[in-house]
Amino acid sequence: EAAVTQSPRNKVAVTGGKVTLSCNQTNNHNNMYWYRQDTGHGLRLIHYSYGAGSTEKGDIPDGYKASRPSQENFSLILELATPSQTSVYFCASGVPGEISNERLFFGHGTKLSVL
Amino acid sequence: KTQVEQSPQSLVVRQGENCVLQCNYSVTPDNHLRWFKQDTGKGLVSLTVLVHENDKTSNGRYSATLDKDAKHSTLHITATLLDDTATYICVVGDRGSALGRLHFGAGTQLIVIP
Numbered sequence: 001e002a003a004v005t006q007s008p009r010n011k012v013a014v015t016g017g018k019v020t021l022s023c024n025q026t027n028n029h030n031n032m033y034w035y036r037q038d039t040g041h042g043l044r045l046i047h048y049s050y051g052a053g054s055t056e057k058g059d060i061p062d063g064y065k066a067s068r069p070s071q072e073n074f075s076l077i078l079e080l081a082t083p084s085q086t087s088v089y090f091c092a093s094g095v096p097g098e099i100s101n102e103r104l105f106f107g108h109g110t111k112l113s114v115l
Numbered sequence: 116k117t118q119v120e121q122s123p124q125s126l127v128v129r130q131g132e133n134c135v136l137q138c139n140y141s142v143t144p145d146n147h148l149r150w151f152k153q154d155t156g157k158g159l160v161s162l163t164v165l166v167h168e169n170d171k172t173s174n175g176r177y178s179a180t181l182d183k184d185a186k187h188s189t190l191h192i193t194a195t196l197l198d199d200t201a202t203y204i205c206v207v208g209d210r211g212s213a214l215g216r217l218h219f220g221a222g223t224q225l226i227v228i229p
Contacts, residue, residue, distance in 0.1 A: 042219030106158030
């Protein structure tokens with residue numbers, strides 16, 4: 001089974017501070033995604049990547065940067081964290097292809113609190 | 116504007132009972148629809164994917180239907196177990212590849228009690 005590992009699992013940050021969320025997958029998946037999940041809302045796409053060196057803006061990229069230095073690693077960076085970025089962040093990886101075979105694999109999430 | 120609406124928001128059933136979760140959407144085009152299970156504090160795990168008009172799928176005690184004309188899907192869970200306690204999330208993909216966007220519902224929280 002594919003594994004996606006996020007770190008840290010929990011993070012408390014101060015307003016204005018820099019936060020880096022890390023994601024690692026060991027299954028050689030080309031595509032990786034960062035989502036945030038807020039109560040009462042579906043997951044929303046922040047940034048995604050098609051492979052090493054590539055980052056693309058999702059639906060809510062403002063206030064976030066992404067970095068894909070290798071096939072395995074995809075980071076989400078909050079340069080100046082704000083309380084509105086308090087959320088649970090999920091990383092996912094996937095293999096493009098026929099929908100019936102395509103699957104997305106999610107990490108366990110990072111709970112971020114910005115005070 | 117929310118494009119994927121799930122109902123009910125939450126549901127409590129007794130172990131052994133059956134339940135039905137609903138998903139209505141307005142995503143266009145609607146290439147496929149997937150149901151995920153999310154245990155508390157965990158990531159999403161895919162249960163099933165529906166692709167074609169009037170598709171029906173079955174995965175153990177989970178079965179799902181899709182009506183693309185009505186833009187509606189249901190997830191049936193039969194003979195619920197305590198381990199079925201989780202949030203069930205409906206996701207609509209607007210393209211048949213990873214280049215497409217996924218539109219997530221807010222989920223139905225299912226609680227199974229003894």
